[in-house]
Amino acid sequence: xxxxxxxxxxxxxxxxxxxxxxxxxxxxxxxxxxxxxxxxxxxxxxxxxxxxxxxxxxxxxxxxxxxxxxxxxxxxxxxxxxxxxxxxxxxxxxxxxxxxxxxxxxxxxxxxxxxxxxxxxxxxxxxxxxxxxxxxxxxxxxxxxxxxxxxxxxxxxxxxxxxxxxxxxxxxxxxxxxxxxxxxxxxxxxxxxxxxxxxxxxxxxxxxxxxxxxxxxxxxxxxxxxxxxxxxxxxxxxxxxxxxxxxxxxxxxxxxxxxxxxxxxxxxxxxxxxxxxxxxxxxxxxxxxxxxxxxxxxxxxxxxxxxxxxxxxxxxxxxxxxxxxxxxxxxxxxxxxxxxxxxxxxxxxxxxxxxxxxxxxxxxxxxxxxxxxxxxxxx
Amino acid sequence: xxxxxxxxxxxxxxxxxxxxxxxxxxxxxxxxxxxxxxxxxxxxxxxxxxxxxxxxxxxxxxxxxxxxxxxxxxxxxxxxxxxxxxxxxxxxxxxxxxxxxxxxxxxxxxxxxxxxxxxxxxxxxxxxxxxxxxxxxxxxxxxxxxxxxxxxxxxxxxxxxxxxxxxxxxxxxxxxxxxxxxxxxxxxxxxxxxxxxxxxxxxxxxxxxxxxxxxxxxxxxxxxxxxxxxxxxxxxxxxxxxxxxxxxxxxxxxxxxxxxxxxxxxxxxxxxxxxxxxxxxxxxxxxxxxxxxxxxxxxxxxxxxxxxxxxxxxxxxxxxxxxxxxxxxxxxxxxxxxxxxxxxxxxxxxxxxxxxxxxxxxxxxxxxxxxxxxxxxxx
Numbered sequence: 001x002x003x004x005x006x007x008x009x010x011x012x013x014x015x016x017x018x019x020x021x022x023x024x025x026x027x028x029x030x031x032x033x034x035x036x037x038x039x040x041x042x043x044x045x046x047x048x049x050x051x052x053x054x055x056x057x058x059x060x061x062x063x064x065x066x067x068x069x070x071x072x073x074x075x076x077x078x079x080x081x082x083x084x085x086x087x088x089x090x091x092x093x094x095x096x097x098x099x100x101x102x103x104x105x106x107x108x109x110x111x112x113x114x115x116x117x118x119x120x121x122x123x124x125x126x127x128x129x130x131x132x133x134x135x136x137x138x139x140x141x142x143x144x145x146x147x148x149x150x151x152x153x154x155x156x157x158x159x160x161x162x163x164x165x166x167x168x169x170x171x172x173x174x175x176x177x178x179x180x181x182x183x184x185x186x187x188x189x190x191x192x193x194x195x196x197x198x199x200x201x202x203x204x205x206x207x208x209x210x211x212x213x214x215x216x217x218x219x220x221x222x223x224x225x226x227x228x229x230x231x232x233x234x235x236x237x238x239x240x241x242x243x244x245x246x247x248x249x250x251x252x253x254x255x256x257x258x259x260x261x262x263x264x265x266x267x268x269x270x271x272x273x274x275x276x277x278x279x280x281x282x283x284x285x286x287x288x289x290x291x292x293x294x295x296x297x298x299x300x301x302x303x304x305x306x307x308x309x310x311x312x313x314x315x316x317x318x319x320x321x322x323x324x325x326x327x328x329x330x331x332x333x334x335x336x337x338x339x340x341x342x343x344x345x346x347x348x349x350x351x352x353x354x355x356x357x358x359x360x361x362x363x364x365x366x367x368x369x370x371x372x373x374x375x376x377x378x379x
Numbered sequence: 380x381x382x383x384x385x386x387x388x389x390x391x392x393x394x395x396x397x398x399x400x401x402x403x404x405x406x407x408x409x410x411x412x413x414x415x416x417x418x419x420x421x422x423x424x425x426x427x428x429x430x431x432x433x434x435x436x437x438x439x440x441x442x443x444x445x446x447x448x449x450x451x452x453x454x455x456x457x458x459x460x461x462x463x464x465x466x467x468x469x470x471x472x473x474x475x476x477x478x479x480x481x482x483x484x485x486x487x488x489x490x491x492x493x494x495x496x497x498x499x500x501x502x503x504x505x506x507x508x509x510x511x512x513x514x515x516x517x518x519x520x521x522x523x524x525x526x527x528x529x530x531x532x533x534x535x536x537x538x539x540x541x542x543x544x545x546x547x548x549x550x551x552x553x554x555x556x557x558x559x560x561x562x563x564x565x566x567x568x569x570x571x572x573x574x575x576x577x578x579x580x581x582x583x584x585x586x587x588x589x590x591x592x593x594x595x596x597x598x599x600x601x602x603x604x605x606x607x608x609x610x611x612x613x614x615x616x617x618x619x620x621x622x623x624x625x626x627x628x629x630x631x632x633x634x635x636x637x638x639x640x641x642x643x644x645x646x647x648x649x650x651x652x653x654x655x656x657x658x659x660x661x662x663x664x665x666x667x668x669x670x671x672x673x674x675x676x677x678x679x680x681x682x683x684x685x686x687x688x689x690x691x692x693x694x695x696x697x698x699x700x701x702x703x704x705x706x707x708x709x710x711x712x713x714x715x716x717x718x719x720x721x722x723x724x725x726x727x728x729x730x731x732x733x734x735x736x737x738x739x740x741x742x743x744x745x746x747x748x749x750x751x752x753x754x755x756x757x758x
Contacts, residue, residue, distance in 0.1 A: 003465075079668050081463060085661040138758050141751065143522060143682055148675065151683030168381075176522075177750045203460065259754040282464035289458050292672035297529065303522055304530030304739075307746035319748075329757050360683075367686035370702075371556045372520065375638040376752035377743070378708050379517050 028032035032216060036170055054279060057088045058115035059108070061101035061122065063221060064094030067245050067305070068238070072173040072298040073117040079290040088283050109165040109269040116270035117172055120158075121202040128347040131202050132357050133158050133169070135178075135262035137336040140361050142174040142264035142299055144368070148360045149266075164266050167364050168276055170291040173298025176306070180256035180324055182227065182248045185257065187324060192332045199235035200224055204261030210335040220246065222348040236261065240309035241302060249317045258324040260332055267298070310364065329364030433658060437471045437494035438487070440480035440501065443473030444599060446624050446684070447617070451646060451677040452496040452550040458669040467662050469494065480598050484649060489543040493654035496551050498538075499647050500581040509725040510581050511736050512537050512548070514557075514641035516715040520645035521553040521678055523747070527739045528645075536559070536732050547655055549670040551646040552677025559703055560615030561606065561627045566635065566703060569710045578602055579613035582718055583640030589714040592670050599625065606630035609698035615640065619688035620681055628696045637703040639711055646677070 042094045058077065060071040078088040093113075095101030104116035105123050121134030132139075133154075140148065148154040149171055162169045181200070187193065194212035205215030218226060218235075235252070237243050248254070269291050269311040276284060313319040324332075344351045384578040408651040426682050437456065441449040472492075474480030483495035500513030511518075512533075516572050519527060527533040528550055541548045560579070566572065573591035584594035597605060597614075598623075605611045607630040614631070616622050628634070653662060703711075723730045 079664070082664040083661055083668060085659075111592055141754070143678070146675065147679045147682030148678040175515060179750075256752070258757075259750050261758075263754060263758070278462075285458070285461040289462060289672045291666060293668045296490055296525065296671060296675035299522070300526045300529040300659045303526030303743065307743045310746060310749075311742070321754070323749075326757065333758075363690070364682065364686045365758070367689060370689075370700075371558075371638050372638045373701070373752070373755035374636070375520070375556055375642060376748065376755065378637075378639075378705065379642070379712075 016089045019355050050282075051087060053086065054088045054283065055081045056088065056114040056275065057093065057098065058090050059093045059095075059098050059104050059105050059113050060116065061118040061219075064092070064097065066094075066220075066242075067300055068173075068175060068242055068298060069267065070094065071301065072294050075288050075297055076117075076172075076269070076294045079293060080286055083286045083290065084283055088279065088286065092117075095219065095221075105165070105167070105270060108167055108272050111166070111272050111274065114272050114275035118268055118270065120169070120268050124202065127161055127349065128343060128352040129161055129350040132350070132353050133161075133266060133268065135204070135259045135265040136340075136357070137200050137201060137204050137207055137263075138333055140357075141347060141362070141368075142176050142266070142359065144364050145174070145264045145266055146171065146295070147364065148357065152360045153356050154360075157356060161349060161353070162270070163273075167179070168271045168273050170269040170271065170288065172291060172341040173295050174267065174302070175238050175242070175265045176299060176302045177239075177244070177280040178236065178262040178265055179239050180258045180260060181234060182243070182252035183234040183254045183256060183322075184227075184252050185233070186254055186322065187328060189325065193328075196234055197232045199226065199232050199237075200261065202261075203228075203336070203343070204236070206339045207261065207332055207335045208336065213262060224248060224251055235308040238265075239302065239306050240313055241305035244309045244313055249313055249319045253320055254322050255313065255319045256322050256324055260324070260329055269294075295347060386438070391658045399660050404569065422517040430466060431659075432465065433640045433662070435493040436477065437469050437496060438472045438474075438477050438483050438492050439495065440474050440483050440497040440598075443471070443476065445473075445599075446693065447621055447681050448552075448646065449473065449678060450680065451673050452629050454676055455496075455669050455673045456553075458672060461664055462665045462669065466686040468659065468663065471496075474598065474600075474683055478550060484546070485541045487546055487651050490545070490651050490653065493651050495533075495541065495649035495664045497647055498644070499548070502531050503581065506728065507722060508540055508729040508732040511729070511732050512540075512645060512647065514581060514583070514644040515719075515736070516586050516640045516642075517712055518642045519736075519743070521645070523644055523740065524553070525550065525674070526743065527736065533736050533740045535738075536735060540635045540728060540732070541649070542652075545652045547650045547652050549648040549650065549667065549669060550674040551648040552674050553646065553681070554617050554621070554644045555678060555681045556618075556643075557615065557641040557644055558618045558622070559637045559639060561611060561622070561631035562613040562633045562635060562637065562701075563606075564612070565633055565701065566707060569707050571705070575613055576618050578605065578611050578616075579640065581640075582715070582722070583615070585718045586640065586711055589717065590710060603627060603630055612692065617644075618638070618681065619692055620684035623692055628692055628698045632699055633701050634692065634698045635701050635703055637708060639703070639708055648673075662714050666723055731746075 022364055058073055060073050064070060065074060071091045077092050080088050080090055099107045102122055104118040107113050108116040119134045121131040123130040158169050190211055196213040198208055198213050199218045200208055200215045200216045208215045216232060220237060223235045223237060224246055227235055227248065236308060314321060342355050436451055439452050443449060444453060452471045456471050459467050459469055478486045483497040486492050487495040498513045500510040502509040507721055537548050545675060569590055575589055575592040577592050577594055578597045579587055579594045580596045586593045595611060599616060602614045603625055606614055616625065693700060723733050
C-alpha cells in the first residue's frame with residue numbers, strides 16, 4: 001500500500017514539471033521495489049504516459065466540516081479521489097474562505113471554481129423555481145423528493161433551470177424533515193406569530209410574513225448572536241444534530257419539533273458545465289455516482305444523529321420540546337397555498353416545475369398515507 | 380464521443396493479443412483524428428501499458444432484468460463499467476441461469492462467482508441473524524435501516540456475520556415498505572387466518588404460523604400459478620410495482636396494503652472477499668460507492684413506480700384494496716414479539732445484532748413519531 005501511495009504522490013508532483021530525466025531515474029528506482037504488475041505500470045508511465053490529472057475547487061455555503069452539511073462535500077471529495085486514483089482531486093472550501101456562502105452559485109457559473117455545494121433555495125432571487133429543489137412548505141419528504149428527482153422528471157427540469165448559467169446541478173444530500181425551530185416564547189395561537197422577528201429563509205419566510213411575523217435571512221453563523229442579543233425572537237436552522245452544534249439551546253428555551261416549512265430539505269452540488277465536459281467519460285461518471293452516494297450518505301448521517309442529539313438537548317440541556325398547535329399549522333398551510341399560487345402566477349419557470357412536483361406529490365402522498373403513515377400509527 | 384468509444388473498444392481487443400505492430404499502425408491512424416491529449420494517451424498504451432482488466436460474474440435471486448430487484452444489479456454493473464473505463468466488468472445472471480436463486484450465497488462463498496445480489500433473509504437457515512438485514516416484522520423503515528447500517532453500527536455487525544463464509548455484504552437497494560399481500564378472501568378477524576395457505580417467507584412466515592396460517596416458501600416465479608391453481612390462498616410479494624409485473628391481480632381479488640411483515644425490505648450485494656481484495660484500491664472503492672448509489676437508486680425507483688402501479692391496479696384491473704383490521708395487526712405484533720424473543724434466546728448471533736437494531740429502532744421511532752408521523756397527519 002505504502003509503495004502504491006508513494007508512486008501516486010510522486011507521479012503527481014513530477015508530471016507537472018518537465019524534468020523527464022529525473023523521472024526516468026526515479027522510475028527505475030521504483031521498479032526495483034515493485035512486483036511485476038506494478039513494474040509494468042510504472043514502466044508505462046516512465047515511457048510516455050502523462051496521466052492527465054484534474055484539480056478542482058469546491059466552494060460551499062457552510063462552515064468547513066460543519067456536521068452533516070459540511071461533511072457531504074468532504075465525503076464527495078474523498079470518494080472521487082479514491083475512485084479516480086488521484087486523477088481528480090477536489091479541494092473543499094468553507095463559506096467565506098474563497099467566496100461568501102451566498103455567492104457559491106455565481107462563482108460556479110463564472111467558472112471561478114469548478115464546483116459548489118449549497119442549497120437551491122438560496123438562489124430564489126435569480127431563479128424563483130430553484131426553491132422547489134431546496135425546500136417547499138408542506139412539500140415532499142426526502143424519499144419522495146429523491147424519487148421525483150430521479151424517476152419523476154425532476155432532475156431534467158432542474159438541469160434546464162440551471163443551464164442558462166452554465167451549471168449542472170446534482171442532488172447533494174438531505175437533512176431530512178426539519179424542526180420548526182427555536183422560540184423565546186411559546187406559540188399557542190396564530191396571534192403569537194404577529195410581530196415575531198424570526199430567521200426563516202425561502203418560501204417559509206413568505207408564509208410567516210402573511211401570518212404577521214417579520215422574517216429575516218441570516219447565514220447559519222449569524223443566528224446564535226442574533227438570538228442571544230434579542231435582535232431576533234426565533235429562528236429555524238436544521239434539526240437537533242445541527243442545532244446542538246450551534247448551541248441554540250443557550251439562546252432560546254422552546255424547541256418546536258413540528259415539520260412544516262422544510263419537509264425534506266435537499267442540498268445541491270453545482271458543477272460548472274464546461275469543467276464537467278472537459279473530464280474524460282470515466283471521471284464524469286465518477287462525479288455523478290459519487291454525488292448519488294453522498295446524497296444518501298448525508299441523509300443516513302442526519303437520520304442517525306438527530307434522534308441522539310434530541311435526547312442530549314432534552315436530557316442534558318433541559319430544552320423545552322413543543323409542538324405547534326393544529327390550528328396554527330392549518331393557518332400556515334392556508335398561507336402556503338396562497339404563496340405558491342402567486343409564485344405560479346408570477347413566474348413561468350416556477351409554474352412549469354410546480355406542475356410536475358405537485359402532481360407527483362399528490363399521487364405519492366396518497367400512497368404513503370396507505371403505507372408509511374398507517375405503519376407509523378400501528379407499529 | 381464515438382472516437383473515444385472506438386479507442387476504448389480497440390484498446391481492449393488489442394491488449395489481449397500481442398500484435399504490437401498492428402497496434403502501432405492503428406495508433407498512428409487514430410492519432411491523425413485525435414487532439415493532443417488523446418494522442419498521448421493512445422501512444423502510451425501503444426508503448427507498454429498492459430491495462431489489467433477484471434471480468435466478474437454476479438448471480439441473482441431474481442428473473443433477469445425484473446423491475447426494481449433485477450434492475451439494481453444491472454445498474455451496478457453499468458456504473459462500475461463506466462467508472463472504471465471498462466477495467467472491471469460485471470456480467471449479471473438471472474436466477475437459474477448459472478445457479479438457482481436460493482444458491483446465490485453458496486456460489487459467492489465458494490468463489491464460483493465473484494458477486495451475488497439477493498435478500499439476506501433467504502439465508503436464515505444458515506445464519507439466523509441474517510433476517511435482520513433483510514426484513515423484520517414491525518421493524519425499521521428503509522431510511523431508518525440505512526441510517527442504522529451506515530452510522531449505527533449495523534454494517535460492521537453484518538460484515539462480522541458473513542466473514543466466516545468469505546463474503547463481504549453491502550446494502551443493495553430497498554423495495555421500501557411492502558404490502559401485506561394478495562388474498563382470495565377478505566380478512567376480517569384473526570380467525571380468518573386460521574388454515575390459510577400463504578406464501579410468506581422469513582420471520583413473517585413464523586408469525587403467520589402462530590396466527591394459525593400455513594406459511595409456505597416459494598420463489599417469485601412460482602407464486603402466480605400456485606395462487607391460480609388454489610395450491611395457496613394468499614401470497615405476499617413486494618408491492619404494486621412488482622406485483623403488477625407478475626399479474627397477481629388475475630389470481631386473487633383482494634389486495635391488502637397494510638405494512639407489517641416487511642417494513643423497509645433491504646436487498647444485498649454479496650461479494651467474495653478474495654475477489655474484492657484482489658482488485659486495486661481504486662476499483663475496490665468504485666465497487667463500494669457504486670453499491671451505495673444503487674442502494675438509493677433502487678429505492679427511488681420503487682418510490683416513483685409503486686404509486687403509479689397501484690392506480691393502474693385499482694383503476695384498470697378493478698383490484699379491491701383493503702386494510703388489515705387493527706386488532707389483526709395488534710395480534711400479529713404480539714406474535715412477532717414472541718418470535719423475536721425466541722430467536723434471541725436460541726441464537727447468540729441473533730441476540731447480538733438484535734440488541735443493536737432494537738435499541739436504534741426504539742430511539743429513532745420516537746424521533747420519527749415527532750417528525751414524519753406528525754407531518755403525515757397534518758400535511
